[in-house]
Amino acid sequence: MKILAMDTSNQAMSVAVMADGQLLAASTINHKKTHSEQLLPTIDRLMTVSGLTPAKLDRVVVADGPGSYTGVRIAVTTAKTLADTLSLELVGVSSLAALAAGAVGTTNLIVPIMDARRQNVFAGVYQWLDGELINVVEDRHLALTQLLGELKLLRQPSTFVGSDVAKFTESIKATLGASAHFVDALANLPQAGRLALLGAQRTPVDVTTFVPRYLRLTEAETNWLKTHDDKGHAPYVQKV
C-alpha cells in the first residue's frame, strides 16, 4: 500500500511517502514559514523523488488535530481534496497520537501536549502495548493543572512529548517529580513516517464529511450557546 502522510498541526510541517511499510521519502520543516506556501511543493518534491505520481497512491493519512486551527485545516483540506479528486482512501489520525508515536521504546504512559493558551493544553495519554499505540485517555482540551492532577493519580511514569512541553516543564516536575520523563528535541517534533504507520492500520473515513478534530467550539458558538438552544437552527449551511 502506497501512503502519503502529512501533518501541519503546529509550527513543524512533516510529510512522508511510504510503500508497504517502508519509508520512501520524508521531510520535516520546523522553520517558520506558512504551511500554505510549502505543503504542496513539499508533497510534489517527495512524490517525485519517490518515483510516484499522485494517482499511484492508495491512501492519504492526515494529522487531523488538535492543533493550530488554520494549520490543521491546511493539511486536512489538502488530504481531503487529494483523496476526493483521485478517489483515494482517506484516514485521519489524531495529531496528538502522531506525536506520541515518536516516543518509541518506552512502556511509560506517553503524554503528548500542545499549548492551547491561558494555561490550557490539548493533551491525550497513550501507551505502547505489543507494538501497538493504545489511547489510554482520550484527547482533550483542558487546564494543565487538571491534566497533571489526573496523571498523579495514575501513579505511573509518564513521558511528555511535543515542542510545547518546554513551556510547562516546571509545572510538570513540580506535580509529578521523578515520575515525569522528557524526550530530546527531535522526538518532540511530529514525524509523518510515524503518522503513516499509524494510519496504515485504520479504516478509511468518508471523504465528503471529514472535518478536523478541533476539540473546542469557537468562542462565538460557546457564547451563543449560553443563551440559545442549538435545536431548530440547523442546517447552518445550505446549497442554494
Added chain:
Amino acid sequence: MTKRELILAFESSCDETSVAVIEDGTKILSNIIATQINSHKRFGGVVPEVASRHHVEQITDCIDLALNEANVNYSDLTAVAVTYGPGLVGSLLIGVTAAKTVAYAHQLPLIPVNHMAGHIYAARFVKPLQYPLLALMVSGGHTELVTLTAPGEFHIIGETRDDAAGEAYDKIGRVLGITYPAGKEVDRLAHLGHDTFHFPRAMDGEDNLDFSFSGLKSAFINTVHHADQIGEQLSREDLAASFQAAVVDVLVDKTVQALHQHPVDQLVVAGGVAANQGLREAMTARLAEEFPNIDVIIPPVRLTGDNAAMIGAAAHIELAKHHFADETLNAVPNLNFQHA
C-alpha cells in the same frame, strides 16, 4: 473539433463555498453555492473561524456536485481557478488549498483570481464587454469605482474612506432589529416608505470620486436613539427609505461624476449590493436621462453575490494572458487593484 475551454473555479473568500465549471468564460455549466448565512445569523455577522470551519465541511462536496452537474471529468478540464484575495484569510485558504491540490493532482494550470475582478466579470454572463468600461463595485466589503482600460486591466478611481455600503446596511439593519444580512429587508422596507429624514449625503458634490458612509450610519443611529429617549415611535419604513435614498443618491451621483470624467460605452454595477432594487431603479433611470447611450449591465441577483462562476469568467481573461500561479500560491487577504 476544437477542444472546449473548461475552467473549474473556486470561491471561498467569505461565507460562501462555491465551485463552478465555466465554458469559454461565458457559459455556466454549473455553479454550486453553499451559503453559511444561517450559521452567521446567530452572531449578527460573519465569524471568521466559524466560516473557515464550514468551508472545510463543504469543499469536496461542492467540487463533486459542480463536476457532476456540468457532466465533466477532470480530463476535460483546461485549468483550475481560485479567488486568492481579498477576503478573510482563513476562508480564502480553504479554496486556495483545494484548488492547488486539484491542479497538482491532475497537472492543470492554476489561475489566481482577484475576488473583485470576479464580481465585475459576472457581467460577462449577461453580454460581451466593451473597453474601456466603468464598474461600480458595491458589497459588504467594498465600495469602489473601477475603470477597465482593457480585459483584466483594472484601475481604482474612487473608493470608500470608511465603511463599505453593504456594511452600513448591516449596521443600521441591526438598529432596526433586522437579522444579518440586512440588505434585502431594508430594501423592501424602503420601498414602503419615504425619504422624510434627509440624512447627510457625505462627500456628494466634492471634486473626487470617493465615498464615506460612516457619517450616514451615525446620523441614522443618533436619530433612532434620540427618538427612543423621548419615547417617540419612528416609522421603520421611512427610516429605511431615508437611509437607502442617501446611499443610492451618493452611489449614483459619484458614478455619474465618474462617467463625465471617463467616457465609456458600458457601466457594470457589481457586487452583492447590486442586487438592491432601489439602486438598480435609480441607476438605470438616471443613466437613461443623462447618458442614454451608455449600456448599463447589472448581473442577475444569483451572480451579484459571491459565487465561483464569476471567478471562472475572470479566469478566462487571465488564462489568455497566461497568468498562472505555482504550488506556493497563498491567500492575500488585502489584495487590491492598482489605483489610477
